[in-house]
Amino acid sequence: MVPLSWYLIVAAALFCMGLYGVLARRNAVAILMAVELMLNAVNINLVAFWRYQVFPQPQAPVSGPAWALFVLALAAAEAAVGLALVISIYRERDSVIAEELDTLKY
Amino acid sequence: MTQQIIFIIISAITLIMGWIVVTNRNLFHAALALMGSFLGVAGLYVLLEAGFLAAAQLLVYIGAISILVIFAIMMTRRLMQTTETAFNSQWALGGIISSLLFAVILYVLLNFWTWEPGNGPTGSVPAVDPAVADNMVVSLGAALVDVNQYVLPFEVASVLLLAALVGSIVVAWPEKVSPTTEENE
Numbered sequence: 001m002v003p004l005s006w007y008l009i010v011a012a013a014l015f016c017m018g019l020y021g022v023l024a025r026r027n028a029v030a031i032l033m034a035v036e037l038m039l040n041a042v043n044i045n046l047v048a049f050w051r052y053q054v055f056p057q058p059q060a061p062v063s064g065p066a067w068a069l070f071v072l073a074l075a076a077a078e079a080a081v082g083l084a085l086v087i088s089i090y091r092e093r094d095s096v097i098a099e100e101l102d103t104l105k106y
Numbered sequence: 107m108t109q110q111i112i113f114i115i116i117s118a119i120t121l122i123m124g125w126i127v128v129t130n131r132n133l134f135h136a137a138l139a140l141m142g143s144f145l146g147v148a149g150l151y152v153l154l155e156a157g158f159l160a161a162a163q164l165l166v167y168i169g170a171i172s173i174l175v176i177f178a179i180m181m182t183r184r185l186m187q188t189t190e191t192a193f194n195s196q197w198a199l200g201g202i203i204s205s206l207l208f209a210v211i212l213y214v215l216l217n218f219w220t221w222e223p224g225n226g227p228t229g230s231v232p233a234v235d236p237a238v239a240d241n242m243v244v245s246l247g248a249a250l251v252d253v254n255q256y257v258l259p260f261e262v263a264s265v266l267l268l269a270a271l272v273g274s275i276v277v278a279w280p281e282k283v284s285p286t287t288e289e290n291e
Contacts, residue, residue, distance in 0.1 A: 013121055020200050051154045086178055
């Protein structure tokens with residue numbers, strides 16, 4: 001059987017890749033894609049801990065998948081709003097480079 | 107043993123595709139790799155015996171979110187020439203921070219991890235309650251509308267999703283006051 005820590009290591013690697021993408025990419029759409037990777041890594045953790053729990057929870061038998069589904073719904077909302085913002089900004093400024101969008105900074 | 111090999115293959119696909127997503131200069135290729143990474147995560151869900159979640163992952167992530175991302179890339183494509191640099195000036199710092207985080211998690215997992223069921227890295231896995239595993243969809247559906255479990259987060263999530271979708275339509279609504287339309291009127 002696959003040990004739990006393997007899943008956690010894979011999820012950590014995926015999360016750190018997503019973090020790197022968020023910190024280092026210039027394009028706003030690429031940043032959103034990296035955020036999606038991070039959300040996926042969190043979901044892997046939720047489901048893996050649920051599957052490997054030592055003490056079963058009879059009053060909440062599907063806690064892991066249920067929370068993963070909520071994360072899924074929130075990711076869909078986040079992607080919709082984020083991409084709408086990107087398209088709106090692109091119309092306004094002709095650019096989707098995150099570091100050029102600094103109106104609020106000054 | 108077979109399961110471990112399958113796990114290694116699937117997670118290698120997931121991680122390689124994820125690496126392509128964050129490093130590839132061509133955004134469209136990155137979006138395709140994102141779909142591959144989502145597919146790998148769905149495979150991990152299957153290995154974790156959460157089949158419904160794998161199906162939801164396929165439908166929501168690969169079917170909806172990836173397509174949305176590809177649409178956004180195509181609508182903003184003109185400025186994203188592949189010759190342009192993909193990373194900003196703080197990419198080295200970002201790389202250091204994220205690899206440091208990964209190193210810390212790895213160190214903790216390899217040295218202080220005691221929550222393996224059974225003994226050590228090859229310990230046996232506690233079986234999911236067969237009644238739950240066989241009726242995953244049923245128990246998930248019951249849990250989502252159970253007053254004692256998730257009915258409040260479920261309703262809040264649905265309202266939030268509705269508000270987010272209406273809001274994104276409003277945000278992306280095209281400006282009607284352009285000179286050409288005024289001339290036509």
